[in-house]
Amino acid sequence: MAFLRPAALCVALAAAFPAAAFAASDADLKQLRDQLRELRDTYQQRIDALEQRLAAAEARSASASTAAVEAGTTASEAIRSVAEVRATADSAARRPASASTFNPAVSLIIDSKLTRFQRDPSAYRIDGFIPSGGEIGPPRKGFSLGESELAFSANVDHLFRGNARFALAEDDGAGVVEVEEVNVETLALPSGLKMKAGRFLSGVGYLNQQHPHEWDFSDAPLAYKAFFGYRLQNDGVQLRWVAPTELFLELGAEAANGGKFPGAERNANGAGLWTAFAHLGGDIGESSAWQVGLSHVRANPRARGFEDGADHATGAALQHSFSGSSQTWIADFVYKWAPNGNSRERYLKVQGEYLQRRETGELSYNLDADGVAAASSAARFRQSGSYLQAVYQFMPHWRVGVRGDWLRSGTADLGGLDPAGLPILAGYNPTRQTAMVDWSPSEFSRLRLQLARDKSRNGEADNQVWLQYVMSLGAHGAHKF
Amino acid sequence: MFSKLILRLAAFLLIVAALPAAAAVNVFASVPEWAALAREIGGDKVNVFSATNALQDPHRIEARPSLIARARSSQLVVATGAELEIGWLPVVLRESGNAAIQPGQPGYFEAASVVRMLEVPARVDRADGDVHAGGNPHIQLDPRNVLKVADALAARLTLVDPAGAVVYKANLARFSEKWKAAMVRWEQAAAPLKGAPVWVQHRSFPYLADWLGLKELGALEPKAGVEPGSAHLAGILERQKATSAKMILRPAYTRPTASDWLGERARIPVVVLPFTVGGSAEATDLFALFDDTLRRLLAGLK
Structure with missing residues (x-):
């Protein structure tokens, strides 16, 4: 789907400027092609980068689920354990680091x-x-x-x-x-x-x-x-x-x-x-x-x-x-x-x-x-x-x-x-x-x-x-x- | 003369206090589900006492003399934690004069410490009702939690009573195997419940909902522990017209009024769940608790 995009863009551009395409000289066409190629290259680079990140993420999650299987737990539990780690991290972040943790319990009766x-x-x-x-x-x-x-x-x-x-x-x-x-x-x-x-x-x-x-x-x-x-x-x-x-x-x-x-x-x-x-x-x-x-x-x-x-x-x-x-x-x-x-x-x-x-x-x-x-x-x-x-x-x-x-x-x-x-x-x-x-x-x-x-x-x-x-x-x- | 009397009394007390304790481990469980679990793991190596029954609201128990007396001769206290028992257990433990079961000692175990807590409040304010800063303490209705607590409880029993280590290990293995098999059975049976929208009386069932994939639309209580008023219920009835829930869930110990009112008007069943061991005639142990809970839920769905 993502690969189609530059091509689709070319088609769209061509469709959008039919008169210009006919009227344009060879030099103009060449310039336009160059620009389009440049555009496609840029997109290709970005797509490649995204694909790499996706693959890395997939590898990580695969290894995580492998680990989960090895531990004899179900995949749902693997997800749960990830959530758990996050919850622990959250609570660790929330925990006050100051000395007031040891303050006595205070109550006031009015x-x-x-x-x-x-x-x-x-x-x-x-x-x-x-x-x-x-x-x-x-x-x-x-x-x-x-x-x-x-x-x-x-x-x-x-x-x-x-x-x-x-x-x-x-x-x-x-x-x-x-x-x-x-x-x-x-x-x-x-x-x-x-x-x-x-x-x-x-x-x-x-x-x-x-x-x-x-x-x-x-x-x-x-x-x-x-x-x-x-x-x-x-x-x-x-x-x-x-x-x-x-x-x-x-x-x-x-x-x-x-x-x-x-x-x-x-x-x-x-x-x-x-x-x-x-x-x-x-x-x-x-x-x-x-x-x-x-x-x-x-x-x-x-x-x-x-x-x-x-x-x-x-x-x-x-x-x-x-x-x-x-x-x-x-x-x-x-x-x-x-x-x-x-x-x-x-x-x-x-x-x-x-x-x-x-x-x-x-x-x-x-x-x-x-x-x-x-x-x-x-x-x-x-x-x-x-x-x-x-x-x-x-x-x-x-x-x-x-x-x-x-x-x-x-x-x-x-x-x-x-x-x-x-x-x-x-x-x-x-x-x-x-x-x-x-x-x-x-x-x-x-x-x-x-x-x-x-x-x-x-x-x-x-x-x-x-x-x-x-x-x-x-x-x-x-x-x- | 009087001070002599006191001295004699003190000497007598010391002698009586030095009498040896019974051989079996006395376990003081704050709620019936942990009493049942302690019986599964401890077998005949433990004497289990449950401080509350299924028809009592575990938030509101009095620090009765009988509880203090039981705590006095216990070697292990099994509490839920997450402030469920905050209104009575700290007093019972302090008054018991039993150093072995004070928080922080091996003889004090909190089930909530080994499971992932749900509904941990972002803000803690009494204006929000009975808020539990540690998260929702009703963890027992997710069998995955029961398994984790069983593991930790066996380890703790071993710590308190090393002589029984072999028995605890064997009992845990047997229980875990049976429990995992039962979980497969329950999860299969509960498939139709996935995504079923429900109302709850009190926020007693987030762990059950999490496990079965029930969709909790909200609680009838406007704030935790606060009885709903008629205006609030009318609001829920309006919401019920927009997104219709299949049933209303209520633990056995709560007042039926609000649930029955809504159930009648919305024409949906009120499902009274045992909530803990002993909460219904059928829920005689942990396995039966989940069997009965699922049976009631599935019946409510029809």
Whole structure:
């Protein structure tokens, strides 16, 4: 076909200029022939070059298919392998060569709320309980920005994995960065052992290890607020062990500084707070899974301060402190059900925890500026709290949930102190009922409406409306059970 | 007194932990197809546990305590990789405290690492839905991939359990031979499917389409993992009028609503494929999975 082209061109030219051909002289004809020959030669050269390239390409592909046959694969696979090489080359080209390849996984959680409360959230307290000093109150009325969590994690090397999580918040108009978690955990301890050191959320209970963005409700259960200042965060070490059994059994223990409630700020060597916990879990058929746990927290706070009551003359809050031993037991369970274990469509999650705390020691009443108490006496407290909640996803992306909270201030034996001087310790059993509905268009976003009737404050029921969003950006690690 | 208790507890744990493991290799497979393959290659030298069943969405599994317990006593984890199990497997592995099965160790194997990935996204953005940066992870429905994974899995089992090398080699040889023969049979049977235009519910079948030459017109899901809305489905119905597909393919674990809606209006069959071993009553092993898949596809074509 290609060889015909110069000839066809001649014919076409001849056909196009018949008159010129007849009229032209011999010299003209010769010139024309020369030009045509030149043209044909040029084309011939190009064609030859193309033919050579074609032959070379054919030889290459033939050798490739020979190789393919030799390797015992089919020709289609040879083509595939060529494509594969190309894909590899592509991916190799795409691979970033810079040091940023080793950057830790970064995730950012943003959270914002619109709330409506009947009572002043800044005057929030849980009556019947020694204030835990944590951030336990609801956010301010109206629009508010929750804590933004910024988390980093990566394997440090073949032995350690590092995690860091910071909460960016605003406190009285000033931006504050709180270190929520900074720890390393071991990757290569033998026999199912794991160790964690640094600041971490204690493994006690069920909810304690979950970050606020994982909660099924906008705020923590009352029991956690009253007993741990909403969660037990430790500076210390944790050792955990998973049993090599079909039934999940995990045992763990922690030794920590105990500088926060139920411990107290301390200036001493060694640990001030110890925990031990056990979790047991398994499946019931394809559709259900369960986990139960029992945990113990023990601390020996020295001069754990709190405010209560006011001076008659100045109106300033009175300072008191407690020293002694504090022991908390937690029993927890969680049950999850999803048809065939496929939680995409529908699922049910029921969880509950019971916390009981005993504190014995000395209560010092009305400390002056030098820490000298106006009165002090031996005191004993035995208090408990629990919550029970159920969340049901009734169709993809939509969930409803209810939660009940109960606290029992129990028996407060103040010894020789006048109970009227410590109004917050007057016997009272706070309760709260919460209902929520949330919509999660993907695993990374959630919009929630929550209604609650909070009777944390004696005689001051607070009807609350919360509208909240929680969004996860960036690398988002898988959640625990 | 309390610290003494902790010390005693720690001593007890160490003693119990030092108890010898069972002789057979415990294999923890993330999905049923690799569990089936591990049984083919490992034979009676392995105890295989499948973390999921065919009716579960492998993207959305909870890191249940039972999975952590199984991972704890496993010597080999066989995962698909390409981020299919990213929502749960990393937690299961970390929580298990089993150093031998962490990523990077011989005890952690990813099937996607040995096959050519399709649909590798040019851009990775969550606005595009459940995007897998490594490419589409549903690699098991191309028997050529299964063969490659079988090769690599046998090598890995040998690495983890050198004592069983002879058995793994023999089992692999037997499996490969049988598999290649079956592939010839399947490819012959599937000839009418070549070029057949289809809709898919989720992008679950690119490897199947690649192998059989099916023409995927598009997915009902507007974005990976996002349920289609009625407007989107109406748009697909319009496109169906222009270029008519023969059938709609849906894996067994997905919601039937969207496929059924379109199938009814476009008057084309919705073919529910087993997708993995156990996804239908017939798909009892890997061979049966492909037999059943082809039977259903050919039935859908008629």
